[in-house]
Amino acid sequence: MSANPIVAILGTTGVGKSNLAVELALHLTKSARASGWHGARVINADSMQVYSGMDIITNKIPMTERQGIEHLLMGFKKPGEQYTVGQWVDETLKLIEDTHKQRKIPIIVGGTSYWIQHLIFPNRLASRMHAQPRELSTQLQANIASLPQDLLEVYNNLPERPPSASTEPEAASRLHALLHHLDAEVAQRWHWKDTRKVSRSLEIMKETGRLPSEIIVHQSQSQDAGAPRFESLCFWLYADLSVLEQRLNERVDSMVQRGLLQEIQALQDLSKISETSSSDGLAESQRQVDYTLGIYQAIGYREFSRYLSISAPTSRDYGEAVERMKISTRQYAKRQISWMRNKFLPAVYGSKTASTRWLTPLYLLDATNLDDRWKSGVLIPAITVTEDFLAGNELVDPTSMSETAKQVLANPNIDTSPSVVLTCRKKIVCDMCTLKEGQPFMVEEGREWEAHTRSRAHRRRAKEAYSHTAPSQ
Ligand SMILES: [Zn+2]
Numbered sequence: 001m002s003a004n005p006i007v008a009i010l011g012t013t014g015v016g017k018s019n020l021a022v023e024l025a026l027h028l029t030k031s032a033r034a035s036g037w038h039g040a041r042v043i044n045a046d047s048m049q050v051y052s053g054m055d056i057i058t059n060k061i062p063m064t065e066r067q068g069i070e071h072l073l074m075g076f077k078k079p080g081e082q083y084t085v086g087q088w089v090d091e092t093l094k095l096i097e098d099t100h101k102q103r104k105i106p107i108i109v110g111g112t113s114y115w116i117q118h119l120i121f122p123n124r125l126a127s128r129m130h131a132q133p134r135e136l137s138t139q140l141q142a143n144i145a146s147l148p149q150d151l152l153e154v155y156n157n158l159p160e161r162p163p164s165a166s167t168e169p170e171a172a173s174r175l176h177a178l179l180h181h182l183d184a185e186v187a188q189r190w191h192w193k194d195t196r197k198v199s200r201s202l203e204i205m206k207e208t209g210r211l212p213s214e215i216i217v218h219q220s221q222s223q224d225a226g227a228p229r230f231e232s233l234c235f236w237l238y239a240d241l242s243v244l245e246q247r248l249n250e251r252v253d254s255m256v257q258r259g260l261l262q263e264i265q266a267l268q269d270l271s272k273i274s275e276t277s278s279s280d281g282l283a284e285s286q287r288q289v290d291y292t293l294g295i296y297q298a299i300g301y302r303e304f305s306r307y308l309s310i311s312a313p314t315s316r317d318y319g320e321a322v323e324r325m326k327i328s329t330r331q332y333a334k335r336q337i338s339w340m341r342n343k344f345l346p347a348v349y350g351s352k353t354a355s356t357r358w359l360t361p362l363y364l365l366d367a368t369n370l371d372d373r374w375k376s377g378v379l380i381p382a383i384t385v386t387e388d389f390l391a392g393n394e395l396v397d398p399t400s401m402s403e404t405a406k407q408v409l410a411n412p413n414i415d416t417s418p419s420v421v422l423t424c425r426k427k428i429v430c431d432m433c434t435l436k437e438g439q440p441f442m443v444e445e446g447r448e449w450e451a452h453t454r455s456r457a458h459r460r461r462a463k464e465a466y467s468h469t470a471p472s473q
Pocket of ligand 1: 430431432433452453457458461
């Protein structure tokens, strides 16, 4: 019988993870005594649902649907507060221990798969390696030796807190320049204004003695990094994207009907109170709310706050905001699926070759058709597997569960090249829109860059630049 079992439910937004968790917990409450466990508690692993209030935008399961099952780490942070994967892992570890003491099963549920990944496979989190300081890698040594004097001073006196890009732009851009000198590959992933990420990358160098890019390469090469911390049973609730997209669109419509706009208005008011006024000549687009902080990252906020800032919005503006939110939601779902395939699956498969006490069974449950197949395709298989897992019985082969399970699980998209990690979400500098030297105007490649090149501000600058260089008639 399992000594410290946990059950994790992962998957994209809108597939019914919360419902499955409640139904599984109810079942365990009624019937798990045979395996020595008495019920279950749900621990939230959705990075937006940790925030209080804002229930529509964060998609929290309503109280009435929790059916008396305890939900932990949900709705306890203030909107602007930062909450990191490390903090979540620490608090979850305590709650798991406490839950096991009550002879209950912790069910970890959420779409923030990388939180769950770091919980189950601990040594994949680079920032937690600071327990063992080591000698500097040859590469880092060489890069430090070639630093110009002013950046060397910055490296030797890293600020305790990341500087604010709006009030200390010089300090912020110096940090980014330092990171660029030391580890250009990682520097191109962060905007120089994202000082928390830039500082974190620099801290990792101090803590580990290695470049962040070296760590990423090492992690993706080492097969045995990542023995699981618990005896874990994972369910990946999966839905075919084409069907899911329709469902997600309908959900956005329903969120709007239930009062999404009022929530966004309230959030906007909060952000205005806390915003420090700045008129330092930054471009309009660079002076907005920090969408990378706290609940302001929630899908819908950015899309609708633009709409709310229009003084006399038309129904067309409204329709566009709804459409933008639908697009962002679909893109989020796609990113979640690719994380599962490209990161979580390899971690699970990698742990099988590691010298470890436990395997980590991962079952894909096909929730493409929610209405008639929920019970037979999702709930009953989940209950059966969980019971076998808790009783220590032999488990059924995950690829035998469904055709989809066979297809997806048998063909993991394992990144063979670590450079994929390093080059994704790369920031491009727009020389045309860079107004101050050392403070480049940066935009993420892909959709954001394309939108930027079509923007009025960029087109105006391009035209001005052209008129300066064009030969006079
Ligand atoms: Zn531009």
